[in-house]
Amino acid sequence: MKKSYEDLRSARWFAPDDLRSMGHRSRAMQMGWTDEDWHGKPIIAVINTWSDLSPCHHHLRDRAEWVKRGILQAGGTPAELPVSDFAEQMLKPTSMLYRNLGAIEVEEALRSHPVDGAVLLGGCDKSTPALIMGAVSMGLPFIYVPAGAMLRGNYAGEKLGSGTDVWKYWDERRAGTIGKAEWDGVQGGIARSYGTCMTMGTASTMMSIADGWGLCLTGASSIPAPDAAHKRMAAASGRRIVDMVWDDLTPDKIMTEASTRNAVTVAMATGCSTNAIIHLIAMARRAGIPLGLDDLDVIGRTTPVIANIRPSGKDYLMEDFFYAGGLRALMVELGDKLDLSTLTVSGKTMGEEIAEAKNYQDDVIRPLANPVYHEGSLAVLRGNLAPDGAVIKPAAMDPRYQTHSGPAIVADSYAALKEIINDEDYPMTPDHVLVLRNAGPQGGPGMPEWGMIPMPKALLKQGHRDMLRLSDARMSGTSYGACILHVAPEAFIGGPLALIETGDVIEVDIPNRSLNVRLTDEELAQRRAGWVAPAPRYERGYGFMFSKHIEQADKGCDFDFLRTEFGAPVPEPEIN
Ligand code: FES
Numbered sequence: 001m002k003k004s005y006e007d008l009r010s011a012r013w014f015a016p017d018d019l020r021s022m023g024h025r026s027r028a029m030q031m032g033w034t035d036e037d038w039h040g041k042p043i044i045a046v047i048n049t050w051s052d053l054s055p056c057h058h059h060l061r062d063r064a065e066w067v068k069r070g071i072l073q074a075g076g077t078p079a080e081l082p083v084s085d086f087a088e089q090m091l092k093p094t095s096m097l098y099r100n101l102g103a104i105e106v107e108e109a110l111r112s113h114p115v116d117g118a119v120l121l122g123g124c125d126k127s128t129p130a131l132i133m134g135a136v137s138m139g140l141p142f143i144y145v146p147a148g149a150m151l152r153g154n155y156a157g158e159k160l161g162s163g164t165d166v167w168k169y170w171d172e173r174r175a176g177t178i179g180k181a182e183w184d185g186v187q188g189g190i191a192r193s194y195g196t197c198m199t200m201g202t203a204s205t206m207m208s209i210a211d212g213w214g215l216c217l218t219g220a221s222s223i224p225a226p227d228a229a230h231k232r233m234a235a236a237s238g239r240r241i242v243d244m245v246w247d248d249l250t251p252d253k254i255m256t257e258a259s260t261r262n263a264v265t266v267a268m269a270t271g272c273s274t275n276a277i278i279h280l281i282a283m284a285r286r287a288g289i290p291l292g293l294d295d296l297d298v299i300g301r302t303t304p305v306i307a308n309i310r311p312s313g314k315d316y317l318m319e320d321f322f323y324a325g326g327l328r329a330l331m332v333e334l335g336d337k338l339d340l341s342t343l344t345v346s347g348k349t350m351g352e353e354i355a356e357a358k359n360y361q362d363d364v365i366r367p368l369a370n371p372v373y374h375e376g377s378l379a380v381l382r383g384n385l386a387p388d389g390a391v392i393k394p395a396a397m398d399p400r401y402q403t404h405s406g407p408a409i410v411a412d413s414y415a416a417l418k419e420i421i422n423d424e425d426y427p428m429t430p431d432h433v434l435v436l437r438n439a440g441p442q443g444g445p446g447m448p449e450w451g452m453i454p455m456p457k458a459l460l461k462q463g464h465r466d467m468l469r470l471s472d473a474r475m476s477g478t479s480y481g482a483c484i485l486h487v488a489p490e491a492f493i494g495g496p497l498a499l500i501e502t503g504d505v506i507e508v509d510i511p512n513r514s515l516n517v518r519l520t521d522e523e524l525a526q527r528r529a530g531w532v533a534p535a536p537r538y539e540r541g542y543g544f545m546f547s548k549h550i551e552q553a554d555k556g557c558d559f560d561f562l563r564t565e566f567g568a569p570v571p572e573p574e575i576n
Helices: 019-030 060-073 095-112 127-137 164-175 180-187 203-213 230-244 257-267 274-285 293-301 319-321 326-337 414-421 457-461 521-529 540-547
Strands: 043-048 077-082 115-121 142-146 153-155 157-161 381-382 386-392 403-411 434-435 468-471 503-509 514-517
Touching: 019 127, 043 060, 043 095, 043 230, 060 077, 060 164, 060 230, 095 127, 095 540, 115 127, 115 230, 127 142, 127 203, 127 274, 142 203, 153 180, 153 434, 164 180, 164 457, 203 274, 203 326, 257 274, 257 293, 257 326, 274 293, 293 381, 319 326, 403 414, 403 468, 414 434, 434 503, 468 503
Parallel strands: 043 077, 043 115, 115 142, 381 514, 403 434, 434 468
Antiparallel strands: 153 157, 381 386, 403 503, 503 514
């Protein structure tokens, strides 16, 4: 049923003929607003993650104007609210430390202001989950506007992919096969426009996931940031949110178990970033859907990787993906692996949204019969080293490590790790397993992207480009290699990873999803008795609160008190 003006949330601020509402109206008039702006029309928050230090979101100040144009065209009133920029490359020690803080910021910005719906502008890695987690917890109708990927990189006529090629050329520089001039050429050519990383890294994965979930105009996630279609999409999103408010199309009607399975299936088919696992779990749980690691593994086992985009694919980048038909075409190829009856923000079903879509280049978006990788790009491993799970991306590693056992070389910190990987004469073979611990949610802190441990110089010198690496950290979605990540529970809180020693034999069996250390329960118990917990990372400030409330990777690294089932729902603010 359509809402009336009296039903609007913002009317509680502006409609009554009383002292407090007069204050709201007079202060709105102070900004140049009139009765026309608040009476009889929804007020739409435009949540913007633009900043001068966010290269991926550099165009969002402009795109907010296109969103506002759309809102005005449809008879709403836009109100832009800035939030954190979530700038992946700039925030230290890691933007992951701030994802939940950002989600709180979004939720409370929506709750505390006189707004009826929201348009969320973001795309750089943590911004998408933070925006969606916050908006879902608030529960107002919202539509997500993905920032879109930047143009393909270029150096000396070669296509460059964000992150992926930086790692590749860095290994070559450390191996001495390229010099400073080539390295500077890569630096100047790898990021040629605004927009997010243009590999299928965390940003592109998360934008695609939101799209598959039905949270943006279908296909919006594939539009490159500099394409004129991106502006048109932003304006169309502004027009659409106004109707979503009148129709009361709240997120619980879109984020169902079926649409969550679609989102996971899309993630797997894109060859998604390992980070997506943490964010998928966190976002689903905010929507009251108890998604777990094993659910992801089950869908992963039956979903081939069909997006031939680096780093899981070889030749192509997000710009190529768009020209091939983008996410709509990928969903057409997935066919009955998706539930096409799910609702999207447009008010139509996913099936209606992709009815006209076509795959224009079947080497970029492969048919199911000719995948890039035969099953999902992510595998969940368990065993005595990771009782609560660990993840690996088999599609982007040397297949020789699918089943492997080898002696551990253990580093307790990133500083200790650097000494090992920079020592050309460190005694090691490609059979060794390099372990970094104390880099998890509490230990990092914030679970930094240290999990793609750079290849040790000693092995690069021998001509090797991959080895098995193991940590409780995350890695960038643009990374690749035989890296086992997100080991839970983490070492810092006494997970089994804390107990292993250099020389212990690590056993990995990806087809059978196992990760063990060759030690008996008695040996592990003996070591545990002698384990001393490290000193807390923080004694005050936000980090202190973070350490007290952060959950482990298998639960999505949300704060415990933000979970849907934690206490009674937050009430609407009193207006008096
Ligand atoms: Fe922003 Fe990669 S740094 S998307």
